[in-house]
Amino acid sequence: MSEIIKQQAPLILAEIKKAKNILLHCHPKPDPDSVGSALAMKFALEQLNKKVTLIQGDSEIPKAFVFPGVEAIVKKSYGEIDSTQFDLFIILDSGSTDMVSFRANPVFPENMVTIVIDHHASNKGYGKINCIDSNYPATAQLLFDLFKEMGIKLNHDIALNLFMGIYTDTGGFKYRSATADTLEVAAELARHAPDFTETIFTMENSNTKETLLYQGLALSSIQEFCGGRLAISAISYDQLQKNNIKEEDYSGITISNILKSVVGFDVAVGLVERGPLNVGVGLRTRDSEKYDVSKLAVALGGGGHKSAAGAKLKMSLSEALEKVVKTAEELYNF
Numbered sequence: 001m002s003e004i005i006k007q008q009a010p011l012i013l014a015e016i017k018k019a020k021n022i023l024l025h026c027h028p029k030p031d032p033d034s035v036g037s038a039l040a041m042k043f044a045l046e047q048l049n050k051k052v053t054l055i056q057g058d059s060e061i062p063k064a065f066v067f068p069g070v071e072a073i074v075k076k077s078y079g080e081i082d083s084t085q086f087d088l089f090i091i092l093d094s095g096s097t098d099m100v101s102f103r104a105n106p107v108f109p110e111n112m113v114t115i116v117i118d119h120h121a122s123n124k125g126y127g128k129i130n131c132i133d134s135n136y137p138a139t140a141q142l143l144f145d146l147f148k149e150m151g152i153k154l155n156h157d158i159a160l161n162l163f164m165g166i167y168t169d170t171g172g173f174k175y176r177s178a179t180a181d182t183l184e185v186a187a188e189l190a191r192h193a194p195d196f197t198e199t200i201f202t203m204e205n206s207n208t209k210e211t212l213l214y215q216g217l218a219l220s221s222i223q224e225f226c227g228g229r230l231a232i233s234a235i236s237y238d239q240l241q242k243n244n245i246k247e248e249d250y251s252g253i254t255i256s257n258i259l260k261s262v263v264g265f266d267v268a269v270g271l272v273e274r275g276p277l278n279v280g281v282g283l284r285t286r287d288s289e290k291y292d293v294s295k296l297a298v299a300l301g302g303g304g305h306k307s308a309a310g311a312k313l314k315m316s317l318s319e320a321l322e323k324v325v326k327t328a329e330e331l332y333n334f
């Protein structure tokens with residue numbers, strides 16, 4: 001049990017007990033740690049007889065996330081609700097206020113207490129109460145410990161939501177962040193939710209034909225630079241349109257992650273021209289000590305982690321490709 005949680009749990013519980021109307025949200029482009037943590041928290045608060053509203057935030061929840069309670073998520077962003085109606089906002093898995101909403105700088109009314117619960121190392125703590133511990137591989141695993149401290153009883157729906165958050169944020173228990181503790185927590189959750197494999201199956205096998213087409217097009221466009229150590233795939237807006245590939249077909253696919261699997265592709269870059277002068281850049285590396293891709297991302301105006309980062313470039317696809325190659329060459333001395 002983390003010291004931070006031991007300290008913060010009583011303070012968090014006190015605020016929850018005081019609150020009459022509690023708000024929860026999912027972060028933009030939500031992943032299962034965001035959605036699963038928010039749903040688990042909603043069930044936990046309802047166990048304490050609290051009135052809770054969970055909004056989807058800026059993005060729609062992917063259809064493949066068939067988690068318990070997902071149908072009750074309100075399809076509104078933070079800017080579309082009257083935040084003055086809520087006296088407590090529990091903000092989960094969101095490293096900065098950008099993750100509350102990208103659309104406008106979110107304003108928190110004075111009567112609304114904010115509690116930030118997160119595992120991102122970059123989180124500076126922008127809530128009244130901050131429960132941030134980057135030793136946890138997932139917000140969902142942090143919540144498992146927090147719920148224990150708060151006396152919340154695990155049930156099937158809480159357990160399955162927490163399980164999906166932990167499973168995904170650890171890459172299916174494959175990332176270095178996964179530990180023996182993670183597996184123990186997962187085992188206890190799985191005992192409450194023995195149907196976890198069905199939810200994983202649906203999440204990982206809900207592709208459209210266009211999803212595969214996108215991967216095919218992207219993977220057949222690979223170009224190598226810097227003696228083969230820098231690999232870049234690029235897909236144009238024109239190709240997306242001609243093949244009827246929509247954002248929801250490719251939003252869950254990270255091409256740079258697939259490129260990274262090739263021995264020798266030390267720095268892997270996926271470029272997608274989402275629209276005119278709007279190029280998404282995905283960055284991955286096999287060796288984050290030698291090639292910290294967060295530095296490349298920052299140089300391109302984005303951000304992220306050492307081994308996984310990204311940026312957005314407001315230029316044409318060919319200009320973006322040139323810029324990435326030039327910036328990487330300067331940065332890494334290939």
Ligand SMILES: [Mn+2]
Nearest residue numbers: 033093139169
């Ligand atoms: Mn997370």
